[in-house]
Amino acid sequence: MNPTSDAMGLNWGGRADNAVTRTAVAARTCNISMTIRQCAAGSRGAAMSMFRSAESTVTDVNSAWQRLVQHPQFRVALVTATGCLLAYSYKTVNESFTPRYDFALPIDAQIPFLPWSGLIYWSYFGLFIGGAYVIRPAQFTRLWVGVLVCNLASYLMYCLFTAHVPHPDISYVQPVWLNGMYRRFYLLDDPGNTLPSLHCALSGLLGWNVRKHSPLWLVWAVAIALSTLTTKEHVLLDLLGGWLLAGIVQWTIVRPGLNATSTPSVKFLATASATTSN
Secondary structure (H helix, E strand, O other): OOHHHHHHHHHHHHHHHHHHHHHHHHHHHHHHHHHHHHHHHHHHHHHHHHHHHHHHHHHHHHHHHHHHOOOHHHHHHHHHHHHHHHHHHHHHHHHHOOOOEOOOOHHHHHOOOOHHHHHHHHOHHHHHHHHHHHOOHHHHHHHHHHHHHHHHHHHHHHHHOOEOOOOOOOOOOOOHHHHHHHHHHHHHOOOOOOOOOHHHHHHHHHHHHOOOOOHHHHHHHHHHHHHHHHOOOOOHHHHHHHHHHHHHHHHHHHHHHOOOOOOHHHHHHHHHHHHHHO
16 A cells, blocks of 8 residues: 555544534534524513513503503692601601701791691691692692602702791680690690701692692782791791702603603603614
């Protein structure tokens, strides 16, 4: 046998084996690549399906909510329930901190204590019940969220800047029923939660948004704000702070949603789903 031929045979055999090996490796690499692409495609499909499912769920919830807020009875019931929960939170904050600040100005000493103005002060609750009944459903959700934000922001201020507004002497207040109302009220509302005044912030926010039904709503809101001074529940800085808070919430939360037909979350999910499908 020719040694040269044997060497050439071995060489060609080695090359053939290497070619087979490279082919096998390429085939495995191709299979892995296809598997990765299939997994990626499956992941995109799963993500798209998840977004579409979430969009459908949020849309259904939003539709149900929009149907509910069309009914004034539901709006009144929700506002009443929210008020009860917020009253409990308010009382908890009020009892948890010791007053450390005094925001009274010299002008506050010149404002008289008018016992009868307590009736206007307490009509605040009627303003909210009536406002929830007449407000446009398209406004209600954003306004309701705005009320919650006002409360949370105020609670934070009460914790950081717990102030003291001394209650006046009510021993001479007549008739007896009015005197009793003040006594019960002062037992429930200790000095401390003052800046900003929630009476001013929330009545101003509501009065401004229902003023188109009648300007009397706004007049009522202003009267409530002024009564916080004449009942000696707040000082002037509390009133101004409440109105400032109402203005910020109106501009950032309530106003952008006046003409909205869907919630921001629905719009976000719809955009994300469309992007994924592309």
